[in-house]
Amino acid sequence: MTNSSHTVNFSTPRGFSTTFKSDCKETFFPDDPFRKFKDGKPLVRAKKAIQYFIPLFEWLPKYNLSLLRYDLLAGITITSLAIPQGISYAKLGDLPPIIGLYSSFIPPFVYAIFGSSKHLAVGTVAACSLLISETIGAKVSPKDDPTLYLHLVYTATFFTGIFQTALGSLRLGILVDFLSHSTITGFMGGTAIIICLQQLKGIFGLKHFTTHTDVVSVLHAIFSNRKEWRWQSAVVGIIFLCFLQFTRYLRQRKPKLFWVSAMAPMVVVVVGCLFAFFAHAEKHGIQIVGDLKKGLNPPSIQYLNFDRRYLPVTVQAGLVTGLIAMAEGIAIGRSFAIMKNEQTDGNKEMIAFGFMNIIGSFTSCYLTTGPFSKTAVNFNAGCRTAMSNVVMGFCMMLTLLFLAPLFSYTPLVALSAIIMSAMFGLINYEEMIHLFKVDKYDFCICMAAFLGVSFISMDVGLMLSVGLALLRALLYVARPASCKLGKIPNSYLYRDTEQYPGSTTMQGILVLQLGSPIYFANCSYIRERILRYIQEEQGLSDSKSDVIEHLLLDLSGVSSIDMTGIETFTELRRILEGKHIKLAIINPRIEVLEKMTLAKFVDAIGKESFFLSIEDAIQSRQFSLGSTVKETGGSSNNEDAA
């Protein structure tokens, strides 16, 4: 009955170097990035390689005036967002506001050279700005020693750059994979909440405030300083906020009017400046930014501080913000690329971000990445290539050279309104509800980040959430799902009996499907689970009528196995022999069969116990069954049809 073409392929296992090479490739080069320049003439290959490593050379030669038209418009639009956001987020990071403007000048040029995304707009981000001030501010107070604080921020940015470049070069984009969608949703939401609360300082015009970021401390700081509240400031703030929210609403209703909401922060800043200048707002309790000097970025490479006392805190700030910035930048670049059916290479993006931050730390910039709001505006404004970043860079240069002092009249309350309005969009409560409906554990991961960030601190929230997610990953690994298979009537298909109640089983034969890799973390579970299936099948009564004579294990879904796993099979076989049950292995995959051959398990149970399909195994085993064989449904001879 068994056909020679249906037997398991017992060819000699591949050598170690072959499997090792293929494993490394799958781990670090899943997208096979070098395929483009593997073949061809040396000159063509070299050209393609340069184009691969420096994407600028890929798009610049094809660049033309009609593309420039689009990029020019997009570039100007994002500049109008970059100026207020730059100043705002620098304030959030307890940095001089001019640093925010500097950070929008040099990094966009760097990204235009090395970045592979066409839609990403470079800029600073709120969450990382706050995280920097939280981490470094815990060691050096930005008020008491602003110069040292600033130098440490440059140093942290430098470490971020080194870290991102290293991860990208080592193809460790895999690390970003461990920040799940749920973690990011929760983290963003929590960050948005605490940033909004922090802005109440600006809205109420407070002068004293807490350095803690958690909800309880911030609310306490706001209410305990009631006497400092300034109604003038609050009125102006609420008017600005209403205006900004209205333009957002407008964009949602009429997507073509996106430029209104993109320009709105700039309008708020300009109106705020004019108001502050003409109404002498400072005298009425409305604080202004103050002191913005003309001129381009001064070099800051000489300020990098590797003092052993501050090294732990700068390295920590650099790594954590680097990881978060990277996750945000890569996720955003990817999601816009998908809309346009293009692919981005996460590892290459990391290298581009890394270069951006290293060069940034040498030129008085702090951490930059691809923030969501700016990228969305860039995309909607119709950008075609990374040239829109270059345009933004030029506009920022002109601003720094000629217009910077004008912005010194910007009221802090205007900046607070801009930040709050941007943050409202990040609290994705719809997604949280969706998570709750679909996957409760994902919801817990999301809430761990959300509540952890809101009530404890940003690092703790993030770590809690990632820890929970890893725990889940390990639980998946430790408790792989298995199921009992039955035959779907009138077919050759064997499916989960729980999922397909119509499927029929055969007396004396138990068919189990195992999923996921079998190895040390789950193999004692798998053994227990298999024995429990047998016990359940045989019933507690130990009546002889339900006795099982054959156990068929379908390993189609088992992608790999380790030594402990193979030993478990050996043990299992010994236990089954004691119970007079014969074991058969169905369709082992190549990695599994290789290990089983090397470990002599194949020799131990015999090649005749390996089958390519459940049907084959049942056909072969039926002959050896006792007299109790009764098939309850289906036909068993459809194999002959072929």
Added chain:
Amino acid sequence: MTNSSHTVNFSTPRGFSTTFKSDCKETFFPDDPFRKFKDGKPLVRAKKAIQYFIPLFEWLPKYNLSLLRYDLLAGITITSLAIPQGISYAKLGDLPPIIGLYSSFIPPFVYAIFGSSKHLAVGTVAACSLLISETIGAKVSPKDDPTLYLHLVYTATFFTGIFQTALGSLRLGILVDFLSHSTITGFMGGTAIIICLQQLKGIFGLKHFTTHTDVVSVLHAIFSNRKEWRWQSAVVGIIFLCFLQFTRYLRQRKPKLFWVSAMAPMVVVVVGCLFAFFAHAEKHGIQIVGDLKKGLNPPSIQYLNFDRRYLPVTVQAGLVTGLIAMAEGIAIGRSFAIMKNEQTDGNKEMIAFGFMNIIGSFTSCYLTTGPFSKTAVNFNAGCRTAMSNVVMGFCMMLTLLFLAPLFSYTPLVALSAIIMSAMFGLINYEEMIHLFKVDKYDFCICMAAFLGVSFISMDVGLMLSVGLALLRALLYVARPASCKLGKIPNSYLYRDTEQYPGSTTMQGILVLQLGSPIYFANCSYIRERILRYIQEEQGLSDSKSDVIEHLLLDLSGVSSIDMTGIETFTELRRILEGKHIKLAIINPRIEVLEKMTLAKFVDAIGKESFFLSIEDAIQSRQFSLGSTVKETGGSSNNEDAA
């Protein structure tokens, strides 16, 4: 063509409470321990429940004289091993030798009541003794303040007991699963090496020695103290060692003579005592144990020390040794149970060990578990039930009451020889070679433990190895294997084209098999990999002849999915639409289909895109293929046979 019985079952998803309950059960009660007393009359159930929780009640009523005969012999044999080992390992842990004898008196009785293994013999273990002295000795010197040191050891034992009981009660046996076979092999080997080296102190009769345990420090200590070397001691030691190794060799050649090697340590001790007594060995540079008082264990509950200064070190020692002792005890109990076709319950064993150590810490005992050597001797001596432990307990009681002072003449060199001889058996180099041949990564995990323990310290070695093993687990999760399927000629089977080179694929249709759960950690990899398959298939030439029109994803092996995974499928579908490729899902399992339904993915791609088998999907999709369809082999109508 599609038959109604062959469609995917789209019934409404199960409720959250149902799936949550089933997940919890799989995670914590994989062996369904309560099944035995779920049904039946209340009285019968209560009786069975008591028997379950206190196994003594299960075997004692059936106990009879013929069983006692076997257990008596086994009990006496293990006592003859327990006395020398107890004294030796207590010395290894820098404890008074009498503590080692105390530890073989009370714990065996506790185990006999609560333990479920029939073969396990209770006793102290070398690795944990050394680990205790390493951890607690780092805080309090056993030489300068022996009383405080001893009290801290009791406290650590107490914490071990609490920890083990808690883990067992919370059904967290899963933790032990993360100590892989390779880790344990390497850890045992490394520990054996450093313990052997430590014994050179005794063999050479040194008085000054290092407190470090790594190979370099120990060798340095031995050679820098060359002047203290005593040839008399070395000669005696080598003679004893040769005798012990010879009895071991004898046992290997003639397994029936196991009692010779089991009695050998006792013989060495007795001969040593006589020699020391009559030859006045002390005067010739051979140190003796000295001072062993008559009498049973004094209570020690009043000595438990919860001082905040020492709490971190006692808790650390308690947890680490507890975990290792548990892993050893459970693994050993399990492997002997398998030989006899019995099953042990890891979680119940933990509770028994926990009680043993809690009560032990109240009665002047230190950490005990089921050591390998003693259990093997017990098994070979023909023990039938846990009564052999009771016999050993009684023998120890008699020893403590009457014979203890006799052993005070035991030369230290005899103890060193006993320990070294026991340790040689733990360096399992054959297993290491086997690991190297079968699985290089498992070999690395083993070597990390082996070299880490030998050259750094026991904790670091263990953590390194477990860390590597977890990294591998996470890599399995992050990079699940996938493969391209082809049809095996003359069958309805679709198998990996790499494994079965004879299988044929169909132009225009790409069939991929995904394995393992799909979720945040691997979904961007899966997307990249699928897109790469498509690119490889279509070739770099972009010629139209290889164009793919349908992508079939076989999800049989995908046991679960999370939100990020479902979003990846949504993204993938959007990318494929851009490439004019249609997506079909084959045989989603119940958990996956439920999530897909809840997340509205099923509605998005339509129920007509779900198929129960690859054959069904291909049949249905063939009609919609372009004119380029050419099947290269096999028949496609065997579905009609049913």
